[in-house]
Amino acid sequence: MKKLGLFLISLALTLTLTGQAVKAETDVNIAVMYSVGLESGWDRIVIDALDRLQASDDNLNITYKGFDAVYGGEAGAVMDLLAQSGEYDIILSATAHSDQIEILSPRYPDIMFVSLGSGNFNTGPNHYLLYGRVHEAAYLLGMLGAGMSESGVLGAVGSFPADDINDQLNAYRAGAQAVNSEVQVKISFIESWYDPQLAIEATYAQNAAGADIIYQLAGEVYEACRDKNILCFGLFEDTHKLAPEVVLSGTELRWDPAFTWVLDEWQAAQESGSFNGNTEAKWFGMAYGGANIFPYYNLSDRVPADLQEKIEQARADILSGALEVPLVLDVPTSD
Amino acid sequence: MSELFTQAILVSMFSATVRIAAPLLLVSIGELVVQRAGIWFLGVEGSMLMAAFTAYFASVASSSLYIGLLAGIVMGIAVHLSMAVAAVTLKINQFIIGLGINLLASGLTLFLYRESFKMFGGEVPTIRPFETVALPGLSQIPILGEILFNQHIFTYLAFAMVGVVWAFLYRTRYGLEIRALGENPKALDTKGLSVSGRQYAALAFGGTMAGLAGAVLVLALTDRFVPNMTNGRGWLAIVIIIAGNWKPLPILLAVLVFAFLEAFQLQAQGIGFNIPYQLLLALPYIGAIVAMMGLRWRSEQPEYLGVPYHRE
Numbered sequence: 001m002k003k004l005g006l007f008l009i010s011l012a013l014t015l016t017l018t019g020q021a022v023k024a025e026t027d028v029n030i031a032v033m034y035s036v037g038l039e040s041g042w043d044r045i046v047i048d049a050l051d052r053l054q055a056s057d058d059n060l061n062i063t064y065k066g067f068d069a070v071y072g073g074e075a076g077a078v079m080d081l082l083a084q085s086g087e088y089d090i091i092l093s094a095t096a097h098s099d100q101i102e103i104l105s106p107r108y109p110d111i112m113f114v115s116l117g118s119g120n121f122n123t124g125p126n127h128y129l130l131y132g133r134v135h136e137a138a139y140l141l142g143m144l145g146a147g148m149s150e151s152g153v154l155g156a157v158g159s160f161p162a163d164d165i166n167d168q169l170n171a172y173r174a175g176a177q178a179v180n181s182e183v184q185v186k187i188s189f190i191e192s193w194y195d196p197q198l199a200i201e202a203t204y205a206q207n208a209a210g211a212d213i214i215y216q217l218a219g220e221v222y223e224a225c226r227d228k229n230i231l232c233f234g235l236f237e238d239t240h241k242l243a244p245e246v247v248l249s250g251t252e253l254r255w256d257p258a259f260t261w262v263l264d265e266w267q268a269a270q271e272s273g274s275f276n277g278n279t280e281a282k283w284f285g286m287a288y289g290g291a292n293i294f295p296y297y298n299l300s301d302r303v304p305a306d307l308q309e310k311i312e313q314a315r316a317d318i319l320s321g322a323l324e325v326p327l328v329l330d331v332p333t334s335d
Numbered sequence: 336m337s338e339l340f341t342q343a344i345l346v347s348m349f350s351a352t353v354r355i356a357a358p359l360l361l362v363s364i365g366e367l368v369v370q371r372a373g374i375w376f377l378g379v380e381g382s383m384l385m386a387a388f389t390a391y392f393a394s395v396a397s398s399s400l401y402i403g404l405l406a407g408i409v410m411g412i413a414v415h416l417s418m419a420v421a422a423v424t425l426k427i428n429q430f431i432i433g434l435g436i437n438l439l440a441s442g443l444t445l446f447l448y449r450e451s452f453k454m455f456g457g458e459v460p461t462i463r464p465f466e467t468v469a470l471p472g473l474s475q476i477p478i479l480g481e482i483l484f485n486q487h488i489f490t491y492l493a494f495a496m497v498g499v500v501w502a503f504l505y506r507t508r509y510g511l512e513i514r515a516l517g518e519n520p521k522a523l524d525t526k527g528l529s530v531s532g533r534q535y536a537a538l539a540f541g542g543t544m545a546g547l548a549g550a551v552l553v554l555a556l557t558d559r560f561v562p563n564m565t566n567g568r569g570w571l572a573i574v575i576i577i578a579g580n581w582k583p584l585p586i587l588l589a590v591l592v593f594a595f596l597e598a599f600q601l602q603a604q605g606i607g608f609n610i611p612y613q614l615l616l617a618l619p620y621i622g623a624i625v626a627m628m629g630l631r632w633r634s635e636q637p638e639y640l641g642v643p644y645h646r647e
Contacts, residue, residue, distance in 0.1 A: 036562070037445075039452045039459055155605070188604035191613075195566045196557035201351045201598065205605035208347030223464065223558045242461055334607025 028266060030064040031088040033079065035095035035117075036193075037069055041220065041237040046094050046116065048237075049255035053263070060263055069095070076100035083108040090266060096120050101127055112266050112275060116255075118162040122279040128265065129281035130258045131164055134236070134291040135171035136318050137251040138215070139325040140311055141233050141293060142175025144249060145213040146183045147307035148231065155186045155211030157202045159193055159218040163329040168235075168251065170328035172215055173335075179310070184335035186211050190218050200224045203232075209334075213248070222246055231299070238294045248299050252292040257284035286318050342478065344602060349482040351598035352591065353490060354556065358383075358548040360493040360590045363572040363579070364500050365544025367586060369415070370576060371504065372537035373517040374422055375641035377433025379545050380569025381440030382414040386549030388444040391560035392451055394553075395460045403462075404550050411546020414440070415538040423534045426643040437569075445562045465489075465555040487555045489547065494587075496544070501583040513537055517637025520644040530644050545569070578626035581635045589626060596622050 030050065034043045047066065054062045070078055075097050082088050083104060090112045093101070096119030105113050105124040113127045120129050145154045154176055158165050173185045186206045190198040196219055203214055203224035214225065215233040222243035225232040234240070234250030261282065269275045284290030293315075296303055317323035362383055369376050376382075389410035394403025414436060421432045452459065465487055473484040504510035512533060515523055520530045548568070553560055575593065579586030596618045603610075 037449055037452075038457065039448065039562075186605050186607065188601060190601075192566060196559065196561055196564060197355070197552060198566075198597075198601070200557060201355060202601045202605065204347055204351060205598075205602040208343050208602070209605040211605075219561065220459075221557070242459075334605060 026059060027061045027063070028089045028263065029087055030062065030090045030092055031079075031082045032064055032066045033075065033091065033093040033095070033097060034066055034069045038066065041235070041239070042117075043069075043094055045237050045253055046092070046255055049259055052256055053259055057260075057263070060267070062263070064092075071095075071097075072100075076103060079104055080107075083111050090114060090262070092116070098123055098127075109275075112262075112269070114262055118164045120281070122277055125277045126269075126275040127277045128262055128275075129278055130255075130262065131281040131283040132236070132253045132255065132258075132290075133164065133167060133283040133285060133327070134251040134253050135167040135327060136286045136325045137291045137293045138168035139171040139175035139178075139318075140314060141215060141249060141251060142172040142177075142185075143179045143311050143314060144175075144293075144303065144307065145172070145215070145231075145233070146176035146179040147310065148248070148303065149180075149183070149213050151210045151212045152180060152182055153184045153186060153210035153212065155203070155206030155209075155214035156188075157199055157206065157214060157216055157218050157221075158187065158189045160191060161189050161331040165217055166329050166331055167327055168217065169215075169332045170330065171325050173332065174326060174328075175314075178314075179307075184210070185332075186334040187332050188334070192218075196221045196223075204228070231302075234294070240294060240297050244298055248303075249296055250294045252294055254290055254292070257288040257290045258282065286315070287321065344606065346478055346481050348598050348602045349595075350485075351601065352595045353482060353486055355597050356590050356594035357487065357490040357493045358551050358556065359568060359572060359575065359594065360497065360587065361489070361544050361551065362548035362569060363575045363586050363590055364493075364496050364583065365541040365548075366572050367576055367579075367581065367583060368500060368504070368513060368537050369541035370581060370640055371517045371637060372513050372534050373520060373637055373639045373642065373644070374418070374534055374538060375429045375433070376415070376418050376422075376538070376541065377430055377573065378414065378418060378436030378440070378569075379433075379541070379572055380565055380567065381437040382411050382542060382545040383549035383552075383569045384440045384444050384563065384565045385414050386411040386546040387553045387564060388447060388549075388560050390546075390550035391462070391553045392447070394462050395451075395455065400462065400465055400554050403554055404547075407550025407554070408543055408546035411544070411549060412539050412542035415542025415545065416535065419535045419538040422643065423531045423538075426645065429641050429643070441563060444560075448560060448562055459559065461558040462554065464553075464558050487551070489551045489555055492547075497583050497587045504583065514637075517639055520639055524644070524646060574627070577636075580633070581637065592622055592626070 036043055038044055050064050079091055079100060082091055092114040094116050098115055098120040101113045102123040105127045109126055116130050122129055156169055156172060169187055176183045176185055186209050188202040190202055199218040199221040200223050206214055207228045207230060213231045217235045220234060220239045220242055222232055225246040226243055231248040232246050234247055236253045239250060240247045314323060362379060366379050386407040390403040390407030393406035394400050418432055421427045422429045467485055468488050470484040474480040504514060512523060516533055524530050575586055575589045579589040600618055
């Protein structure tokens with residue numbers, strides 16, 4: 001009987017130690033809650049950044065799994081199950097799930113919750129907020145547009161006036177005015193994520209109002225640009241190949257520095273035993289490699305050399321800190 | 336304000352009105368026939384959405400816009416006929432089936448779209464949509480030519496169908512029978528005419544039009560499918576039928592008013608009107624509600640609309 005007792009104790013100890021050995025402190029498993037799905041550029045750039053980090057990070061063994069976009073109580077239930085499973089160290093939401101995380105973060109203090117984009121708020125020490133600010137890149141697009149426009153009128157079609165859209169539109173206007181103080185910027189919101197026909201009609205409407213270069217922030221919608229033979233800019237990911245004859249450039253959002261910071265915070269918390277979540281959303285701009293503009297590809301010849309130089313100079317000034325692009329969140333309207 | 340009245344802006348705004356009107360008109364005029372036959376089909380949004388996805392998938396897979404168009408129409412008919420089986424043959428509550436079809440379509444198209452996305456190698460394929468067709472001679476007329484006669488073939492078809500459906504409903508015996516179905520199906524049955532056969536036919540026609548409307552959204556007015564891209568247009572068709580008091584010409588008017596308000600708000604935002612754009616976005620819906628309120632006192636709603644017919 002005594003032998004059996006000793007055997008059971010040693011078995012329990014072995015199992016416990018083995019259990020701990022399975023999960024090293026350098027293993028981090030991330031559950032990604034999509035905002036739409038992988039057909040959306042916003043979600044794809046999250047996965048692209050995780051793939052790059054997975055390949056490049058020597059300190060951490062990063063694994064992740066994506067989960068379908070759900071909202072409200074359903075999202076809360078899904079994240080609860082993910083947390084309960086004990087498989088995930090980080091639950092990363094690509095959308096506004098803070099209402100649900102507010103309930104879950106105190107219940108699972110050892111799990112790190114990360115929220116991307118606008119519409120989120122901090123809910124506790126284990127909740128981290130990130131913004132994908134590309135306003136500096138939008139500033140450069142504004143310069144490019146104003147330098148290329150023959151009419152002196154630029155356009156921009158947005159989905160909703162969220163503050164991480166407004167920052168871009170205001171910077172786009174500021175960049176345009178830096179090249180041509182007389183430039184006008186036309187701005188429309190279609191108030192929908194899902195309506196390419198409305199986005200196309202808004203583009204036609206801006207073109208009729210004189211805009212000959214249009215920034216497309218309401219989906220990768222280039223049909224009106226093709227039809228009217230005007231140049232357009234894309235948002236967040238490289239959409240040049242969708243319409244190579246009209247997509248001149250676009251803002252690039254790279255989550256890499258933001259995710260690296262989050263992973264550093266996670267590792268620090270493993271050592272210290274406590275998280276230190278941020279109340280002000282953190283963002284990493286061009287100087288950190290978090291944003292850029294895409295190459296002009298086959299349309300490069302159409303961009304005058306002096307304008308290209310001017311933009312390169314502005315980019316260098318942003319990187320060095322000599323030029324600080326103002327972060328303005330007010331809802332912009334057309335000039 | 337004066338900026339709004341320049342020729343370029345007016346032409347753009349009225350051209351947009353005609354483009355926005357086209358899918359709404361197709362689906363509304365199809366549903367008019369369905370409702371005149373006594374079937375209240377709330378699933379028209381779902382039918383359009385299924386057709387839009389099918390048209391997209393088939394056109395990408397076959398590299399043919401025409402196959403996409405045909406597939407979209409066939410899907411519209413199939414969804415409408417599933418309503419026929421449930422509502423006409425099985426006599427299940429029409430509202431429940433319609434709502435069920437909408438929910439199913441929303442989830443199913445999203446699922447299938449995700450699957451197709453994997454199938455296309457993680458890329459979002461776009462299509463080269465149908466080009467506009469400038470009608471010879473007519474498109475040269477100053478201003479009006481650009482607005483009315485430089486549109487997609489489906490736009491001309493949509494407007495032509497208003498006249499066709501009007502002539503069918505009010506100038507043919509079959510049209511009279513369809514209208515009688517909504518008012519008094521027993522009268523037809525007593526004469527030995529098939530109630531269910533005509534309701535199936537009416538739904539097949541509604542499905543053709545809804546399928547066409549869904550396909551047009553993808554193949555002519557944009558260049559891709561986006562989940563839930565019908566964005567309430569099917570629901571709006573139902574509102575338009577009520578606002579148009581179940582008559583073809585007032586329905587055309589209701590569609591045009593709605594489309595104009597939508598085009599106006601887009602143009603006004605583009606110009607930079609100093610009024611809140613949210614108000615402009617709400618204008619079309621306010622217009623529809625006002626129209627409905629104004630028409631309640633002389634409603635032409637079919638007497639047996641939504642009531643399953645049982646032979647006593």
